[in-house]
Amino acid sequence: MQSKQLADGIAAGRLPKGRIAENFADLHPPLAGHEAAVAADRCYFCYDAPCMTACPTSIDIPLFIRQIATGNVNGAAKTIFDQNILGGMCARVCPTETLCEEACVRETAEGKPVEIGLLQRHATDSLMAKNKHPYKRAKSTGKHVAVVGAGPAGLACAHRLAMHGHQVTIFESRKKPGGLNEFGIAAYKSTDDFAQAEVDFVLGIGGIDIKYGKPLGDTVTLDGLRSEYDAVFLGMGLSGVNALGLKGKDPQGVENAVDFIARLRQAKDKSKLAVGRRVVVIGGGMTAIDCAIQAKLLGAEEVTICYRRGQENMNASEFEQDLAASAGVSLRHWLKPVKLKAKGGVLTAVELEYTELKKGKLEGTGETVTIQADQLFRAIGQTLGEDDLGGAVELKKGRIRTKADGRTSLKDVWAGGDCTDQGEDLTVTAVAQGRDAAESIHKTLMG
């Protein structure tokens, strides 16, 4: 076993199957009834609650926690879903430590916030387990809206439109719905195929069709959708990945972190997934962390995150950084890759240059360090597949420019989520934007 774990190169089965299954178990196991009661008791039912203000979807957190405390768990779930139909996933993946729980007054008081995320999961899981959709569609309006992308933004938009009685058709490029919830989240944050169960739950409202394998730009064009439908919502996320910007072709062993993460989520048996013995991840966001931790959980011996700026600049939350550190990932800062070393076209090491800020500008110091690596992941941000839009929509810094209600430069096109300039790489933000765009579309269509 030892030899297998330490095998050079990129190999599967570094750890026994059972161990891998354990490693990928639910990061935050759900609260049982008693635990939920104890956690709910800690909520002070604040006035104009800071947690609620901190929530991008403005869930009435004190109310739903009070409902849990009084034994109305389904009512609690309804309070959550009223604002956020993907409240189940958000309960799992939201960086609550930088949102609601950071704002919790008990964080201020004792450094121990109310466990809002876990309580939200307790409520939403309970209602979703009943397999009964909690909303009814309004009478049909006869309007038909096209939604591009079955990710968080698209699903939230579609659900709210369907509630208002509109017909919705979603065009999804992949063969499966869910977007980043299905392909982009660490496996230990969404276990038991939850993303698919949640899509089924959302579709339970009725009036939503999904067409798979239909990316924008191929057979489906924005112009076509605009002429065929009463309105269009763009929520296709970001399909491009930033390159490292180094000379020459990347050797074998270099890959996009998002592809690795997607592969992990789709794998039926993770013990068959190959991972390097020595892994380097370039980047400082959640993708870098998710990628690095999971490489470690698959059995990589050394995993190093290299970020070109300081710890304080990392997009990944402190909690996520700690999670990585406790999984045995090394986090290194002020390092940028300058050269990938290879033997026979296969990656062997990465040379990095130390960086520093000079008059606010990031510059290399000239000093370098070499880290042995048989696998390297790029996690330095994603980009919009601009060509898909045919240049018709106005962009801002490479993303679709939107107003607060999701309107784009085209009067019949709305957008939300990561593909827009308002995107924050967060499920919960995408949900809020999809929902708000749906309200704006509804208002516009119904005059």
Next chain:
Amino acid sequence: MADISNNFVGIKSPNPFWLASAPPTDKAYNVERAFKAGWGGVVWKTLGEEGPPVVNVNGPRYGAIWGADRRLLGLNNIELITDRDLYVNLREIKQVKKNWPDRAVVVSIMVPCEEAAWKAILPLVEETEADGIELNFGCPHGMSERGMGAAVGQVPEYIEMVARWCKANTRMPVIVKLTPNITDIRYPARAAKAGGADAVSLINTISSITSVNLDTFSPEPSIDGKGSHGGYCGPAVKPIALNMVAEIARDAETAGLPISGIGGITTWRDAAEFMALGAGNVQVCTAAMTYGFKIVEEMIAGLSNWMDVKGHKSLDDVIGRATPNVTDWQYLNLNYVTKASIDQDSCIKCGRCHIACEDTSHQAITSMVDGQRHFEVIEEECVGCNLCVNVCPVENCITMVPLKAGTKDKRTGKKVAKEYANWTTHPNNPSARDAAE
């Protein structure tokens, strides 16, 4: 070290903490454990007359209400007096007293309202060498339906009569336990005194229904779908008990009558408060039933520590110290003006003070200042009511600050007067005007 030994109507105990007549004192096994744990005394669970003992229900006996974290706040009980044979109890009492000569053993008694019944049982109890008796005129459930317990305690004439019988038929000190299920506690207390009782103890439990099962529509505790009111006790009843103790302590007719304080005593603080209002010692039940006998260690240590810190040498330095400060509303000083003050450093910005004041009181606390979430007292509106202090989850974050005489009350625009002035002389009081004319 402060001396916390207790002498209550001649009954001595090493500390003022007795276990009340209740399930924890029903048999030798429990009482032995209590004495080992350090309790100063017990009032043995109520004995009934000779003959087949009472029977209890065989379903649940207790109902409850809880606070946050399922802390027990109030307990309700439909258990009757001891359901064990009289002679078994008497034998055990005698043995326990012999084993623990320094502890107080008082025996609670409830027999029918006939002199013969009392005459019959008193010598039997006396023979155990117990230190005293407590007449159970308080239990509101079950026994009261048979003309005993609260049924006696609710008729002052009966209290006086039975107390007199007991004093005539035993050398033991007689403590009369009072029911709170009456309109004015002073009447039964006066009756006990008139009957020659050595002391009163209060409160017994309060008639109550703790909850209703919303699936079956049965009151809780449910006995086969039906419920009966029980006796309510625990922390929730403490304020009621404190008031009743104070009422008796400051009543001219009963002033000086020893009181054994009972009702929700859970910590040394509770005990000290009862004694400050005039109780000569205290009896505890629910706290022991919730946490076990060990709590007495906290009570003993806490009381001693507080007395040391404050320089009180013995319980006599404490007992009744707060009684003169209990007065009628009409004598409260209307020139005492306070304003709430929020310590911004300890404020956690939950906003409950604001919403309580805004929705239900005087609109005297801000929620936003210069676009920032900020809670601050608006002195022009603050009537000093203390609601914000009570709803604030952080201790000492909000305090009531008295305005010094001579300063301006921004609400009324008037200067705070130095003199004491109460309602009896207030110009808005019609009686005061009449008196002046």
